[in-house]
Amino acid sequence: MGATSSTSRGISKEPGALQRIPHDLAVAVDPEEIEAHDRKWTPLKIVIWGVISLLGGLSWVMLAVVRGETVNAIWFVFAAICTYLIGYRFYSNYIEKHLLKPDDRRATPAEYKADGKDFAATDRRVLFGHHFAAIAGAGPLVGPILAAQMGFLPGTIWIIVGVVFAGAVQDYLVLYFSMRRGGRSLGQMARDELGLIGGTAALIATLVIMVIIVAILALVVTNALAESPWGVFSVGMTIPIALFMGCYLRYFRPGKITEISIIGFVLLLAAIIGGGAVAGTEWGTALFTLDKVTIAWAIIIYGFIAAILPVWLLLAPRDYLSTFMKIGTIGMLAVAIIIIRPEITAPAVSEFATNGAGPVVSGNLFPFLFVTIACGALSGFHALIASGTTPKLIQKERQTRFIGYGGMLMESFVAIMALVAALSIDRGLYFAMNSPAALTGGTIEGAVAFVNGLGMTGVNVNIDLLAQTAKDVGEASIVSRTGGAPTLAVGLAHIMQQLVGGPAMMSFWYHFAIMFEALFILTAVDAGTRVARFMMQDSLGNFFPKFKNTSWRPGAWAATAIMVAAWGAVLLMGVTDPLGGINTLFPLFGIANQLLAAIALAVAMAIIARRGLFKYIWVVALPLGFASVITIYASFLKIFSTVPGIGYFAQNRAFAAALADGQTSFGTAPSVVAMEAVVRNTMVQGVLSIVFVVLTIVVIITTIQATIHAYRTHSNATNEDDAVQSQLFAPAGLMMTPSEKVIQAQWDAVPAAKRPKRTGH
Amino acid sequence: MPTSVGIGTRLRLGLRAGTRRVVWWTRALMGEDAYEKYVEHHASCEPDPAHPIMTEREFWRDQTDRQDKNPQSRCC
Numbered sequence: 137m138g139a140t141s142s143t144s145r146g147i148s149k150e151p152g153a154l155q156r157i158p159h160d161l162a163v164a165v166d167p168e169e170i171e172a173h174d175r176k177w178t179p180l181k182i183v184i185w186g187v188i189s190l191l192g193g194l195s196w197v198m199l200a201v202v203r204g205e206t207v208n209a210i211w212f213v214f215a216a217i218c219t220y221l222i223g224y225r226f227y228s229n230y231i232e233k234h235l236l237k238p239d240d241r242r243a244t245p246a247e248y249k250a251d252g253k254d255f256a257a258t259d260r261r262v263l264f265g266h267h268f269a270a271i272a273g274a275g276p277l278v279g280p281i282l283a284a285q286m287g288f289l290p291g292t293i294w295i296i297v298g299v300v301f302a303g304a305v306q307d308y309l310v311l312y313f314s315m316r317r318g319g320r321s322l323g324q325m326a327r328d329e330l331g332l333i334g335g336t337a338a339l340i341a342t343l344v345i346m347v348i349i350v351a352i353l354a355l356v357v358t359n360a361l362a363e364s365p366w367g368v369f370s371v372g373m374t375i376p377i378a379l380f381m382g383c384y385l386r387y388f389r390p391g392k393i394t395e396i397s398i399i400g401f402v403l404l405l406a407a408i409i410g411g412g413a414v415a416g417t418e419w420g421t422a423l424f425t426l427d428k429v430t431i432a433w434a435i436i437i438y439g440f441i442a443a444i445l446p447v448w449l450l451l452a453p454r455d456y457l458s459t460f461m462k463i464g465t466i467g468m469l470a471v472a473i474i475i476i477r478p479e480i481t482a483p484a485v486s487e488f489a490t491n492g493a494g495p496v497v498s499g500n501l502f503p504f505l506f507v508t509i510a511c512g513a514l515s516g517f518h519a520l521i522a523s524g525t526t527p528k529l530i531q532k533e534r535q536t537r538f539i540g541y542g543g544m545l546m547e548s549f550v551a552i553m554a555l556v557a558a559l560s561i562d563r564g565l566y567f568a569m570n571s572p573a574a575l576t577g578g579t580i581e582g583a584v585a586f587v588n589g590l591g592m593t594g595v596n597v598n599i600d601l602l603a604q605t606a607k608d609v610g611e612a613s614i615v616s617r618t619g620g621a622p623t624l625a626v627g628l629a630h631i632m633q634q635l636v637g638g639p640a641m642m643s644f645w646y647h648f649a650i651m652f653e654a655l656f657i658l659t660a661v662d663a664g665t666r667v668a669r670f671m672m673q674d675s676l677g678n679f680f681p682k683f684k685n686t687s688w689r690p691g692a693w694a695a696t697a698i699m700v701a702a703w704g705a706v707l708l709m710g711v712t713d714p715l716g717g718i719n720t721l722f723p724l725f726g727i728a729n730q731l732l733a734a735i736a737l738a739v740a741m742a743i744i745a746r747r748g749l750f751k752y753i754w755v756v757a758l759p760l761g762f763a764s765v766i767t768i769y770a771s772f773l774k775i776f777s778t779v780p781g782i783g784y785f786a787q788n789r790a791f792a793a794a795l796a797d798g799q800t801s802f803g804t805a806p807s808v809v810a811m812e813a814v815v816r817n818t819m820v821q822g823v824l825s826i827v828f829v830v831l832t833i834v835v836i837i838t839t840i841q842a843t844i845h846a847y848r849t850h851s852n853a854t855n856e857d858d859a860v861q862s863q864l865f866a867p868a869g870l871m872m873t874p875s876e877k878v879i880q881a882q883w884d885a886v887p888a889a890k891r892p893k894r895t896g897h
Numbered sequence: 898m899p900t901s902v903g904i905g906t907r908l909r910l911g912l913r914a915g916t917r918r919v920v921w922w923t924r925a926l927m928g929e930d931a932y933e934k935y936v937e938h939h940a941s942c943e944p945d946p947a948h949p950i951m952t953e954r955e956f957w958r959d960q961t962d963r964q965d966k967n968p969q970s971r972c973c
Contacts, residue, residue, distance in 0.1 A: 251938070254963065
């Protein structure tokens, strides 16, 4: 199905029937004027783009070629911003002009399906913030930090170049195609374009990937809160704060969202400060010092309850807080990095890039750098957002470039800042924090011995530094705080204290950063469980129709329990893993995310092929090819590698053989129980790798089939909704062009009551 | 710009306009203007007796109830 059956129903109305000036007012800029504006190179424009190119080029030279003792963080910022500007101005413009050809005479779903609620035209600047808040979470903050073990250069290049040619392209294409299809989801588009087999594979992959992603995000929080009474208290306090906010909005002052968010934010700060006081008392330490397993169970129970409670009580208010914190903190960090300009002492490329023996995540640069850094360069999960709320809110077709492509560039910038923050701390401290307890023994002495024993040039960590840093940030120990969040928190605290408060404020900033990450990870856990529950119910409904009714309580609870059990099991596996946890599971997270990207790009390629746009298909074939090679290669290594540190099954065989030999300890596993756990964990991880790679191969094969079919039949088909005449005008980018200013002035001159009526219902 | 307006006044006006924009953007970003947008949409449509306009309180309840039925993912 798909390939031929739907050809007839979706052919859009003759574009000629659409008018640029339907009444007295223009709804779109004259395409010739756009073309002329793009082509006209005024002296000022030449100077501006000349400066941007030169500054960008110079920054790259400073990063990649000049080899001093240190490199200043400002070059990262300039290299990133200049490359983004050039990529946005030229590459995304090329994609718009040749591949997507948006038409502002056509109404968007927000206009022709307008209901004032789910479909509501939203100002582009507001929607940009919305979309950014929905796509940027803990991912871009964690991956770059783990990848920093390979040196600063590989991660920087992948984040910046990857986003221009892969990540932002994916987000832009998916957003555009979903918008042209009334806001259809990625799963529905996969079914329309790839048929039943490809569509089903994409759906199952999405569900499994969601489980893995939620589990690993939860693992990051668990690692950040374990043995930290301060963190447990302040993050725990977000629950009563959110409940209070929810009730305030429900019963006391409905709709006063900014007001309650500010109140919530003040309470949050109080919780952070109070956490320090509580952790300083004897009862506080006794009550809130929890080990990893306890915290993992707490998050599992919390996850279940949060996902069955009504949205207004917990999810919605915490979402407001999380948006508030996210935009505020990221803005603050950007300003701080530009003012403080920390010196980076890490090497450009470290020995772990080539020998694959890095303690943080194992494996060589190729392919493991590209799966360790997913969010920030290319993130498949965004395809779910770009085919979710955003396409239903977009005002005009041409705005998809600013929101889709531009929004992802912003996330990439967040990843660069996280990388800078992680690199700005002492290199020895970085490895002491990020090497698993299995290697450091979890003690300061063990960490010093391990890190200095790695034999890295210029790295010499001592007991005093580790003890002093722990004391500065108000933690009992910072050894083996894996998962990236604590490292980012130390980096952020290190930078922020130079700007505000001095060393005395280190502990506040550290816990502020932990809170900031925990907030949106918990929101992602809760929201992910809910979405997965609906997908589960939908699938179960095919066999037991009663499950389709989502308001049937027992069904909802059962489906929630299944999903929580699934990610909870992976979380517990990571928490108790004798080999470490993050280092064994994080590659699965990256692979899963990149596989979803491959699926999203595959759907996009099938759409482009069916439109017959073969001349420009390389725009999507390039990132799709790269993502496929990376993820399939990484999966194969995880499945077939004979190196126990890399291959799950190799590790499995090594431990099984040791058990069969009657050994009572092996590698980093000190007991038979631990050895059995490794055998079990590696089997689960290996099987998951197989599932992922098989599903992706199915999707890619069906895409290639669909593409070849389209080529042979000279297809010019589409599953787009019919074209509807637009009746409103809005500028496309952040700034108005001269032609847009003229049209906007004409609209502003007409009283609101006299403007054309909407076409919605 | 007339010369009679001092630089202080201009600065103050600019500052006020800037603050207004920040407030507008923050409110809209948090979704606080959702009810206003709903009312505006409702007014621009033909009256429909089957769907009378919701009060503010009803609207916000309806909004979270719709989120209950149609959850949206947050990214990693």
